[in-house]
Amino acid sequence: GAVVSQHPSWVICKSGTSVKIECRSLDFQATTMFWYRQFPKQSLMLMATSNEGSKATYEQGVEKDKFLINHASLTLSTLTVTSAHPEDSSFYICSAYEEGRANVFEQFFGPGTRLTVL
Amino acid sequence: GQQVMQIPQYQHVQEGEDFTTYCNSSTTLSNIQWYKQRPGGHPVFLIQLVKSGEVKKQKRLTFQFGEAKKNSSLHITATQTTDVGTYFCAGEYSSASKIIFGSGTRLSIRP
Numbered sequence: 001g002a003v004v005s006q007h008p009s010w011v012i013c014k015s016g017t018s019v020k021i022e023c024r025s026l027d028f029q030a031t032t033m034f035w036y037r038q039f040p041k042q043s044l045m046l047m048a049t050s051n052e053g054s055k056a057t058y059e060q061g062v063e064k065d066k067f068l069i070n071h072a073s074l075t076l077s078t079l080t081v082t083s084a085h086p087e088d089s090s091f092y093i094c095s096a097y098e099e100g101r102a103n104v105f106e107q108f109f110g111p112g113t114r115l116t117v118l
Numbered sequence: 119g120q121q122v123m124q125i126p127q128y129q130h131v132q133e134g135e136d137f138t139t140y141c142n143s144s145t146t147l148s149n150i151q152w153y154k155q156r157p158g159g160h161p162v163f164l165i166q167l168v169k170s171g172e173v174k175k176q177k178r179l180t181f182q183f184g185e186a187k188k189n190s191s192l193h194i195t196a197t198q199t200t201d202v203g204t205y206f207c208a209g210e211y212s213s214a215s216k217i218i219f220g221s222g223t224r225l226s227i228r229p
Contacts, residue, residue, distance in 0.1 A: 043222045044161065059216075109161050112160050
């Protein structure tokens with residue numbers, strides 16, 4: 001199957017700093033990627049839909065100025081957590097699907113990035 | 119708003135027993151997908167159901183999509199320790215758009 005990578009896999013930062021997380025589709029082009037966050041023992045909450053070449057679509061309650069998304073190419077989307085605070089500590093996961101696979105939609109998930117804000 | 123409810127939240131079974139998790143949407147789905155997440159891992163796609171009343175099998179796993187395309191179930195026959203993990207359903211309301219995850223059912227197994 002298709003592979004989605006994320007970098008870094010984990011990061012620890014001080015409160016007030018910004019952290020950038022990269023999501024790459026390694027062997028396919030992804031015009032759309034999704035960003036999720038997952039708190040311990042909870043489900044995945046969709047944060048935003050990242051569209052190549054256009055602005056991201058944020059879910060209700062997600063601050064777009066705090067979680068900056070840039071989908072600069074067909075294989076790369078970035079999520080920047082600006083002025084991070086301890087409550088932003090979470091597991092961030094991206095996903096992507098291939099265009100053209102109309103019969104079977106399969107979303108490929110990255111391995112996730114664990115963010116800890118001190 | 120669009121919501122996908124999933125029950126039960128936890129299920130602890132003896133190895134060899136069956137297991138079922140259920141999902142229900144407040145509105146009609148375009149399709150529903152099922153994922154498995156092992157502890158410490160990321161969600162892994164299991165299957166997608168698209169047609170009303172569809173039933174699909176993968177070895178010991180049976181997936182069903184309701185006639186009204188609002189509910190779905192995953193049934194595992196004769197569980198094994200390798201089945202441990204959290205099973206999520208995820209509903210899509212229009213083709214190739216965002217998906218909404220259920221809360222997940224965490225399956226643990228007594229050997």
